[in-house]
Amino acid sequence: MAADRRSAISVTAISVFLLALLVVAGVAVDGRVASSQQDSTTVTTPKTHFKVERPADMFPNTAETVYQNIRAEMAAGYALARMPDLRNYLSWRRFNKAPYRSATHGARYVNNYANRAGQAYGAFEQVGILPKGSILLKDSFTATADGGIYPGPMFVMEKMEAGFNSQSGDWRYSMIMPDGSLFGETKGVSAEAVQFCIGCHATRQRYDHLFFLPEEFRLAPIEAGQ
Numbered sequence: 001m002a003a004d005r006r007s008a009i010s011v012t013a014i015s016v017f018l019l020a021l022l023v024v025a026g027v028a029v030d031g032r033v034a035s036s037q038q039d040s041t042t043v044t045t046p047k048t049h050f051k052v053e054r055p056a057d058m059f060p061n062t063a064e065t066v067y068q069n070i071r072a073e074m075a076a077g078y079a080l081a082r083m084p085d086l087r088n089y090l091s092w093r094r095f096n097k098a099p100y101r102s103a104t105h106g107a108r109y110v111n112n113y114a115n116r117a118g119q120a121y122g123a124f125e126q127v128g129i130l131p132k133g134s135i136l137l138k139d140s141f142t143a144t145a146d147g148g149i150y151p152g153p154m155f156v157m158e159k160m161e162a163g164f165n166s167q168s169g170d171w172r173y174s175m176i177m178p179d180g181s182l183f184g185e186t187k188g189v190s191a192e193a194v195q196f197c198i199g200c201h202a203t204r205q206r207y208d209h210l211f212f213l214p215e216e217f218r219l220a221p222i223e224a225g226q
């Protein structure tokens with residue numbers, strides 16, 4: 001009986017110890033992520049860091065206000081990538097009403113834009129096949145648990161010439177980091193790093209590899225397609 005109690009106590013003690021270890025490890029990992037994000041933010045956008053409440057679950061209005069405040073600086077960071085076709089993306093049509101969290105893009109808050117050639121994106125499920133030269137992109141930002149706001153990567157799909165890559169539906173995927181560095185590009189620099197984009201988007205072959213955005217964040221199709 002006493003032995004039982006002793007072993008029960010030591011099991012409890014071990015569990016508490018393990019739990020404490022997990023908590024400490026979790027804090028360390030979060031801290032490292034936050035500080036590395038902060039580092040890259042500091043290089044390009046020294047003044048964007050400010051705090052919001054309930055960062056993981058902002059109301060659309062709050063997320064929109066945050067975005068309006070930081071988007072010019074985000075764009076300045078991406079512009080360092082020297083990809084002239086993307087430089088003026090803030091003047092392109094945006095298809096979402098407010099930033100929304102995208103589980104499939106790192107749970108970041110994202111926005112969807114298309115250049116002129118890709119305007120038919122706004123027809124959503126009626127999109128057909130977008131023409132060569134269409135560029136679709138999402139810019140993104142992260143809200144950390146302590147309420148900090150940091151620019152995130154830009155996700156880009158660009159429709160290339162027929163035959164470019166049958167697996168990707170002739171889309172070239174790229175991911176640009178907030179400081180303008182290129183994380184990877186289909187058939188280009190670090191192509192393997194963006195292979196996972198193709199894999200997931202290819203499940204939507206009947207919609208030209210596109211997913212579109214959650215219904216509640218869409219601008220009305222006709223409005224968006226104009």
Ligand code: HEC
Nearest residue numbers: 102104136137155156157173174175196197200210211212
């Ligand atoms: C696990 C699945 C998945 C992966 C991996 C993924 N995406 Fe997406 N992508 C989606 C979904 C779902 C949407 C639409 C909803 C949203 O924004 O969350 C989307 C939307 C997009 C859009 C807007 C066009 C559209 O489809 O409506 C772009 C651009 C995009 N993704 C680029 C990328 C890039 C670049 C990568 C790789 C770095 C990538 N995606 C990886 C699922 C994925």
